[in-house]
Amino acid sequence: MDQSNQSYSRGVQDKTLLAMTIGQAFDRTVARYPDGEALVVRHQQQRYTWQQLAETVDLHARAFLALGMQAGDRLGIWAPNCAEWCISQIASAKLGVILVNINPAYRSSELEYVLKQSGCQWLVCAGSFKTSDYHAMLQELKPELRGMISLDPNPPTGFLPWSELAALGANVPLDRLHNRQASLHLDQAVNIQYTSGTTGFPKGATLSHHNILNNGYMVGESLGLTAQDRLVIPVPLYHCFGMVMGNLGCITRGTTMIYPNDSFDPLLSLTAVAEERATGLYGVPTMFIAMLDHPRLREFDLSTLRTGIMAGATCPIEVMRRVISEMHMSEVQIAYGMTETSPVSLQTGADDDLERRVTTVGRTQPQLENKIIDADGNTVPRGEIGELCTRGYSVMLGYWNNPDATREAIDDAGWMHTGDLASMDAQGYVCIAGRNKDMIIRGGENVYPRELEEFFFTHPAVADVQVIGIPDERYGEAIVAWVKFHPGHVANALELQTWCKGRLAHFKTPKHFKIVEAFPMTVTGKVQKFRMREISIEELRTESQ
Incomplete structure (x- = not known):
């Protein structure tokens, strides 16, 4: 394999480390x-x-x-x-x-x-x-x-x-x-x-x-x-x-x-x-x-x-x-x-x-x-x-x-x-696709939450969005998007799904949308996707009963 084409990168060496406590x-x-x-x-x-x-x-x-x-x-x-x-x-x-x-x-x-x-x-x-x-x-x-x-x-x-x-x-x-x-x-x-x-x-x-x-x-x-x-x-x-x-x-x-x-x-x-x-x-x-x-x-x-x-x-x-x-x-x-x-x-x-x-x-x-x-x-x-x-x-x-x-x-x-x-590009810049465990596999297709989140940020009403996968009998996993709107903006799940048509591959379109004021967070301000999964699974189970 061409070494220069490998996803390996070394930072500059001319910046000297501090040798002290x-x-x-x-x-x-x-x-x-x-x-x-x-x-x-x-x-x-x-x-x-x-x-x-x-x-x-x-x-x-x-x-x-x-x-x-x-x-x-x-x-x-x-x-x-x-x-x-x-x-x-x-x-x-x-x-x-x-x-x-x-x-x-x-x-x-x-x-x-x-x-x-x-x-x-x-x-x-x-x-x-x-x-x-x-x-x-x-x-x-x-x-x-x-x-x-x-x-x-x-x-x-x-x-x-x-x-x-x-x-x-x-x-x-x-x-x-x-x-x-x-x-x-x-x-x-x-x-x-x-x-x-x-x-x-x-x-x-x-x-x-x-x-x-x-x-x-x-x-x-x-x-x-x-x-x-x-x-x-x-x-x-x-x-x-x-x-x-x-x-x-x-x-x-x-x-x-x-x-x-x-x-x-x-x-x-x-x-x-x-x-x-x-x-x-x-x-x-x-x-x-x-x-x-x-x-x-x-x-x-x-x-x-x-x-x-x-x-x-x-x-x-x-x-x-x-x-x-x-x-x-x-x-x-x-x-x-x-x-x-x-x-x-x-x-x-x-x-x-x-x-x-x-x-x-x-x-x-x-x-x-x-x-x-x-x-x-x-x-x-x-x-x-x-x-x-x-x-x-x-x-x-x-x-x-x-x-x-x-x-x-x-x-x-x-x-x-x-x-x-x-992934790493030709200039050594790295893109994060998500956590290994966050990747969604829907019907055999790999779906990276980060890509969908970036897509939804282009919607004028969306202030913040988090995408997760939950178990699905038919496709293995279903996609859920938690959405927070800018002040004074609203949209419902049907409008968001309609907006995806023609802009997003059908298998990437979320099956469920949850409109929220805030996400479950750690003290450091990181979103707790595992909690979102638990909440989504429980709510959908309750709805189906």
Whole structure:
């Protein structure tokens, strides 16, 4: 086979990786930009220069030492976005303590599983969030922890208030922190992130300083982030998007981190961009759609925006056009990846045309490799669909305490098998066709939900759409489209089906349409297609009875 025609691509090699720990990278930025603004947490009315953030981080790192935290200990963090999240992230990294990110939406059984599976010894937690009473859940669980630190100023018995850490830290000599930090190396584990599997228990992707520091650095490189940039981060910190592409991307470049709220709110995100004169904004497509469709959008001056990242799903072309024209994000980029690859392995560039930014997820990131393979492991010709695999500095150390799952995911040659179906064009741009498990097989025909979703986005009334397959006695699977309309627009299922005629192959036309106000979502803003399947199957079963 002609080697040049194979679906294999290697990112540029002239961008040098950072050979340091997260603590060293942070200290380097503090030394370079001591008076620059580092962190703005609007809902807490807190602002830090790099020097102020460093003093706070070091004081809390010393407090963690006073509590007896050892290198390799696991510190869970169960809280929405806040200043203490960022402080805990950097302070734990300086001590070689492994931060375990816990989804703020978790309930008792999920929390118990993650604490036990990771062997957490310590926990930083909010008092409550939305409908969850964290204190009550922990008091009921009575997890075997050495200590629980609460962000609530007046927590119940058994919790150490965060406000008392400063006094604890003041009694620990700075030399102890410096000695611990000097003993660490870049390939040590620093973070465990649980992947939300649709079946079975979540798996803890174990990531090193080298993994996530360099991924944040390379994402920032593509965006052209500098110490003059100001980035609004409305995505959750417990996820790679927030803590790696957001926090570490900014920390490696001296860029200001701005948290508009404890969780995503379209109005507060728009307000933060305007009032903080932000140059960058992160989000998943559903977040950008919510901001664009907000009735007060026109009130905000967004003219300082230049760049940002849309990730989590391929961006609909109409949404991308509006982000560029109405939000002034002329250099907005698409990024693709997964927690197991720290996360980004593919990214578009600032100068890629609109077509590339909406039909692809870009090209291979610097110092990484990607290939697309068939079921036998052979690299497929360019243009053909197969499974996407990634290799390089970003691939996780493995799943925490789960060697079997690690062997299934990472092969002997070091390739991470993503489970995503993709194709690569002649220039190395990759298109994601969907998850292996999301592909619909209707009457022997392969149907890729992403293609149908792109098609429905061209309908003037459609604001967002998600396509799934459900069991069907006659064809094996039937296609269901969940549709959300723009404000003031309506259409019924018959109108949508009629609209498909002549525009779409008959076997691709959805059999069922479900009109909704919202989709089932994870806290990170990702659509839960498995929940949509369950709901659709149950509703259609009820209708047929």
